[in-house]
Amino acid sequence: MQEALQYVFSGITNGAIYAAIAVGFSLLYNSTELINFAHGEFVMLGALILVTLWNIFKLPLPLAFFITVFTVSGMGLLFERLAIRTVSKPHPIVLVIITVGASIFFRGIGMLLWGKDSYSVPSFSDHAPITIFGASLLPQSLWILVIVGISVCALHFFFKKTLTGKAMQACAINKRAARLSGIHSEKMVLLAFFLSTGMGAVAGIIIAPITMCSYNMGTMLGLKGFCAAMLGGLGSLWGSLIGGFLLGIVEALGVGFFSSSLKDAIAFLLLLLILYMRPGGIMRVKEVKRF
């Protein structure tokens, strides 16, 4: 019992991070129908830039947080401008391959700038772990849950309450009608990249204290986030959350009760299952296209 609770706690913590990454995938897919396989690298950049600003330049944490998010989403904008917008025939498969190439490129940049070493940062606050029914919950887990919660609420508010959010949604629902209603669809795509890579940076920042940060941490995180997004339903904000937590908890229980060597296999097993049974994900938004 106590053991199971401990696994669930660690599952929720990882799940929140997968959810944050999945939200990034979903945001972008929703407005561009593009799956950005470089998304994991933005998570890596988020973690490493935070390490640099906080640990090496000794900036206060909140400041380092915001600078990191804006730097990474700025890079997301550049990525869109330089690598995606410039494609003369933007067929989906071409764009997906470009994002795969970009992920290799970003990993290379990461290796050049930070080397092959791993970095670690302390937890955001140095409280003692909290014990609940004999299972201990790390303060960093609470930070992760709170920050993911705030980000998702902010996104929800953005889409539900602001005109720009509505315009972006409109673009995702019916691009033709949105263009003819005077919405500049290219600007909306740019905004989607900004928000998506910003969410990636947030995920990287909150995961930094509980993992070893290195140039190649992004690949697996990106794939896990992708699995979570597919599980929940690509394009749905709430679906990404459900998918993220589901993946995190199932993974933690699998590792705990079976074998830790199964950790990565579980995510892909779940992905295959959902693709067989319900290709649109749990919260199906739109029919997934096969190209």
Add this chain to the structure above:
Amino acid sequence: MNVLIKNISNSIQPENDSESHSVAGENSSIVRIEAICKSFGGLQALWNISFDVRPYTVQGLIGPNGAGKTTLFNLIAGAYYPDKGRIFFDQIQVQGKRVHDRVKLGIARTFQNVELFESMTVIENVLVGQYVRTRSGFWSTIFRMPWTIKEEQGAREEAKKLLNFVGLEQYAEVRSSDLPFGWQRLLEIARALASKPKILLLDEPAAGLNAVETKQLGELIKKIRDQGVTILIVEHDMSLAMDVSDRIAVLNQGRLIAEGTPREIQSHDAVMAAYLGGGK
């Protein structure tokens, strides 16, 4: 309602005053089409079309199937670019401008097969239509600038007035895809009006409507014109076209064969020939 009238007419009056000084009296036009040609592959869809749309009128555009009505319509809306010729809107050349820039200038349109943002509510659809008239940009939305917040509150009021105008105020919070088809069309018109257009392009608005709905649509079109919005309407339903139009242009096989008041058109030889066959 009154505010709406003011808003729509305010956006038109100033330009129009200066225009009537620069252009001789009754020749003033809100849209001027000059020697437009457009072909698709080997098909000459439009050949050397020229005509003017006068401000504050309902201009009908009719013709048999394949006459090029929709092509001409799309050229004005910005869905295609012409091969040759010029299109002026308010004395500004627009033939090369992109769609969203044309909407900013004051051209709005609806679609033959109603294109709404289906999963949004009725009022949200109208709010999106207003987006082009707001200053909410990228950064100001993220940082919640005071003017953005104020604008968003105003937008909701404005959207309610527009729904009231087309008679959908009770259905503001209904999912737009749940409305019956005829109402979806009204909603589409409300969304187009939300961008505060000077000209409203209606692409076969009576398609799929029953007789009663068509009649109500005719009333609405006149009501919109009376508020100072020029209307260009492509229509198959001849009785509606004759009823609402102040002037009508007739296309046949990519050429303009007649232009005039509905009465003139009805007794025009070339028009009779085009519709009934035969002729010279």
